[in-house]
Amino acid sequence: MPTDSIDRARLQQLTARERAAFADRHPRSAAAYARAGNLFGRVPMTWMNKSAAGYPVYLDRARGARLTDIDGHEYMDFCLGDTAAMAGHSPAPVVEAVTRRLSGLGGASTMVPTEDAALVGAELSRRFGLPAWSFALTATDANRWAVRLLRAVTGRSRILVNSYCYHGSVDESLIVVGPDGRPRSREGNVGAPGDVTLTSRVAEFNDLDGLARELAHGDVAAVLMEPALTNIGIVLPEPGYLAGVRALTREHGTYLINDETHTFSAGPGGATAAWALDPDVITIGKAIGGGVPVGAYGLSAELAARLTGRTDLDLIDMGGVGGTLAGNPVSMAATRATLEEVLTEAAFAAMIEVATAFADGVRKTIAEYALPWSVAQVGARVEYRFAAPAPRTGTESAACADAELEDFLHTYLLNRGVLLTPFHNMALMCPQTTTDDVARHHEVFAAALGELLT
Numbered sequence: 001m002p003t004d005s006i007d008r009a010r011l012q013q014l015t016a017r018e019r020a021a022f023a024d025r026h027p028r029s030a031a032a033y034a035r036a037g038n039l040f041g042r043v044p045m046t047w048m049n050k051s052a053a054g055y056p057v058y059l060d061r062a063r064g065a066r067l068t069d070i071d072g073h074e075y076m077d078f079c080l081g082d083t084a085a086m087a088g089h090s091p092a093p094v095v096e097a098v099t100r101r102l103s104g105l106g107g108a109s110t111m112v113p114t115e116d117a118a119l120v121g122a123e124l125s126r127r128f129g130l131p132a133w134s135f136a137l138t139a140t141d142a143n144r145w146a147v148r149l150l151r152a153v154t155g156r157s158r159i160l161v162n163s164y165c166y167h168g169s170v171d172e173s174l175i176v177v178g179p180d181g182r183p184r185s186r187e188g189n190v191g192a193p194g195d196v197t198l199t200s201r202v203a204e205f206n207d208l209d210g211l212a213r214e215l216a217h218g219d220v221a222a223v224l225m226e227p228a229l230t231n232i233g234i235v236l237p238e239p240g241y242l243a244g245v246r247a248l249t250r251e252h253g254t255y256l257i258n259d260e261t262h263t264f265s266a267g268p269g270g271a272t273a274a275w276a277l278d279p280d281v282i283t284i285g286k287a288i289g290g291g292v293p294v295g296a297y298g299l300s301a302e303l304a305a306r307l308t309g310r311t312d313l314d315l316i317d318m319g320g321v322g323g324t325l326a327g328n329p330v331s332m333a334a335t336r337a338t339l340e341e342v343l344t345e346a347a348f349a350a351m352i353e354v355a356t357a358f359a360d361g362v363r364k365t366i367a368e369y370a371l372p373w374s375v376a377q378v379g380a381r382v383e384y385r386f387a388a389p390a391p392r393t394g395t396e397s398a399a400c401a402d403a404e405l406e407d408f409l410h411t412y413l414l415n416r417g418v419l420l421t422p423f424h425n426m427a428l429m430c431p432q433t434t435t436d437d438v439a440r441h442h443e444v445f446a447a448a449l450g451e452l453l454t
């Protein structure tokens with residue numbers, strides 16, 4: 001049954017029923033939301049209003065793959081803080097390391113380094129292959145600072161990204177290919193500092209001809225990309241695409257930044273190691289801190305040498321790269337513990353096995369209902385999309401979004417103790433996610449489709 005032949009009246013009726021059930025089950029979250037009048041949009045961060053059910057559930061506690069709201073409902077958490085908690089909620093080694101730092105040794109923000117930072121740099125180098133690392137507090141800032149460094153080194157002004165990418169609130173990245181094939185500002189772009197088509201170029205993912213055409217202008221300092229798009233559904237690279245990107249960037253004197261913030265799910269060294277990639281810069285954040293804020297970027301030896309050789313760049317004070325809290329002792333302790341003791345090779349192997357079971361089960365249910373949907377997996381991350389064959393580009397993937405259908409599925413799952421990532425149908429596995437959790441998701445997912453389609 002094609003998605004557009006879904007009975008929309010029935011879908012709306014079921015969604016209304018599920019929202020009413022959600023309201024009945026969540027009086028405390030409703031009251032907390034009502035009391036939050038001094039928050040902009042009633043939430044600590046405006047994204048938290050992305051709620052299929054009408055308002056957010058409020059966190060009481062979270063451990064491993066489980067999250068409990070203030071109404072006492074427990075969820076199998078496949079959202080995992082949209083990857084920030086890929087190590088599971090509050091993993092014991094991270095709690096111990098942070099507690100040791102905060103209450104044992106003391107010192108949360110010091111502006112002097114800890115020895116943990118060098119060990120984290122060494123471990124990131126071992127995993128991702130790039131030798132020189134620096135820290136931020138978010139992946140957004142890691143991207144911002146990497147972009148500035150590459151503009152400085154190349155003397156070129158523009159950054160190229162893929163249409164419908166997401167790299168955080170990086171000004172240069174809020175550009176898409178419009179319906180007429182020309183670049184334009186992404187819809188809803190808030191308060192852009194200028195015309196993004198003057199700072200950026202854009203190409204579709206999986207389109208080497210388009211990339212070659214844009215790079216031929218000779219003004220692109222860096223291509224900033226995810227090895228697989230993960231923020232507009234998952235869009236996987238076609239065979240030869242990533243090698244083509246590498247060859248073209250080299251040919252045009254353009255640096256390549258791989259943003260591994262989400263594709264870290266591919267394995268202990270992200271997609272870089274899993275797919276034998278060779279970027280000049282890697283940016284990452286979220287999961288590596290085990291839930292504690294951290295971002296990082298790694299540079300090639302050539303780039304690090306070129307940058308440190310430049311006496312005209314103020315890398316030490318107010319030149320636009322760095323931040324007071326970046327590399328703080330708490331972030332570094334948490335990241336060291338996460339990498340050394342939690343997101344290990346063995347943990348990834350287990351997470352990927354569970355994710356594969358998730359993908360297989362969703363595929364089976366989709367086939368049972370003959371739905372024209374597709375499933376994509378990047379290691380521990382799985383996503384289903386309302387299109388088959390799977391979208392090849394960000395624009396194709398954006399075109400098959402179905403907010404109504406998504407809201408129904410998310411609310412249905414939420415009411416039965418399964419939390420998916422808002423914004424899309426993403427499920428992430430942490431070390432504590434079990435195949436029983438996956439089976440429970442499948443049971444509820446099949447029930448939702450059963451009610452909708454039969």
Ligand code: PMP
Binds near residue numbers: 082167231259
């Ligand atoms: N890069 C990618 C690929 C992301 O998915 C995100 C966030 N979803 C970011 C960067 C930005 O991360 P943060 O919001 O933690 O800065």
